[in-house]
Amino acid sequence: MKNKKLFAIMFAVLITLLFLPIVQGCFNIFHFEPLQGAYVKTSKPALTFDNYANGKYQANLEKYVAENHGFRQPIIRLYNQYLWDFYKKTYAANDVVYGKDGWLFFNKNIEVYYGTYQHKHFKSNYAAKSAYDIRIRTMNKLRHVLKDFDIEFLAYISPDKCYVFPEFVPEREHDTTTIDACAYFVDSFKKLDFPCIEMTEMFCRFRDTMRFEPFTPAGAHWNFSCVYAADSLFRFIESLKGINLADINISNYRRYDKAMEKQNQGDFDMEWMLNLSREFNHSKYELYGADVTIHSDSTCTKPSILFIGNSFFWRFKDFINFDEVFDYPRLWYYNKTARNLSDWSKKDCNQVDFLSEIFKSDYIVTFCGDTQLFEMSFGFAGKALVALCIPDDIYEEKIKYLCEKYNYSRDKATDIIINNPEVFQELKGDGIPTIRNERALEKARAIRQSRIEQNNN
DSSP, X not given: OHHHHHHHHHHHHHHHHHHHHHHHHHHOOSOOOOOOSOOOOOOOOOOOHHHHHTTHHHHHHHHHHHHHSTTHHHHHHHHHHHHHHHHSOOSSOTTEEEOGGGOEEEHHHHHHHTTOGGGGTOSSHHHHHHHHHHHHHHHHHHHHHHHTTTOEEEEEEOOOHHHHSGGGSOOOOOOOSSOOHHHHHHHHHHHHTOOEEEHHHHHHHHTTTSSSOSSOTTOSSOOTTHHHHHHHHHHHHHHHHTOOOOEEEEEEEEEOOHXXXXXXGGGGHXXXXXXXXXXXXXXXXXXXXXXXXXXXXXXXXXXXXXXXXXXXXXXXXXXXOGGGTOEEEEEEETTTEEXXXXXXXXXXXXXXXXXXXXXXXXXXXXEEOTTSGGGTTTTHHHHHHHHHHSOHHHHHHHHHHHHHHHOOOHHHHHHHXXXXXXXXXXXXXXXXXXXXXXXXXXXXXXXXXXXXXXXXX
């Protein structure tokens, strides 16, 4: 009798375990924290004779069920926790590396620090230097062309966590034969008098004067320290045209508690990428936030500004109201998604009026990290230089030539031109191009007149 009861209980438990994931998947009885990261969602496959016969239906159904069963999130987190606790690795974020004293780093930043990152993109120092030189020349030419329209073009290089906290970087072999891309860009910009701020050096100085570390051990990006970086950038912008911008005022520092940790989740973004079942202990390093206000007076101006860059901008947006400092502030995220910082609306960069957005700007700021210097401005500088300088008929001739000679698609030919505008004879060399696109000039005159009329009204 006892055996029958035990059998019945075990059978009931087994049936419950078998069907509970299905019930959870259908009715979402338990709430689980969603997994972090981006992935392509698998749609439910359609059952057809062809799909079933060739095996695609079975394979896609298995993938769909694996992504949509009721306890997917906690199972993945539990497995990731096991990998992390025993091996300090995870399949959820293969680029995250465990450093000394529990600090996390991106593997690509560690490779930059040890001089091995260049090998991923270039076969030799000559190839790397050639690519860097094209990027630098393109940006410098664009800067001088834009100055003809009273537009300042400048750059900043976001800080690298490995250089700011070298004592926590894991030990690896150092390759001293490759080019230090950051040093190369900064030195080249200095020789050209191209306006640039290199944030890593500044953050190394910040470390000794701030009451908290400018990065968290579990974060990929800067924390509240970004406000100091923004202030430095604004003061640098002022110096280029001799204007006064509104001031950033910081007051009422508060040490993080659990509520502030929740409000500032961006400070622990690398930890979230691991999708673990247990949070890190953040108490070892003190973290602070503060109130940020913008102060302006009658001497301040509000220029229009366009930012083009990476995810280091997100924390800027969390603390600073750009509408109080700039007129018509925008961010083109990786030069792909255009965001208006006033209402956070977005559209694809290919859907905006490219020339109008340029001429509506008083300042254009491009920024990236040292792992992205070989593609700095993410194609903006090349596209802008060509659009401003090359007449439409010459441009179309070059597109036709590339497509016919190399059997390129139009998109492929366009990418080649953007990445290397020096395919045009008119844009080759170190000199500043004198040729201009008449359509661009007409657009500039129309927008300038419109802005004059608006100011008069």
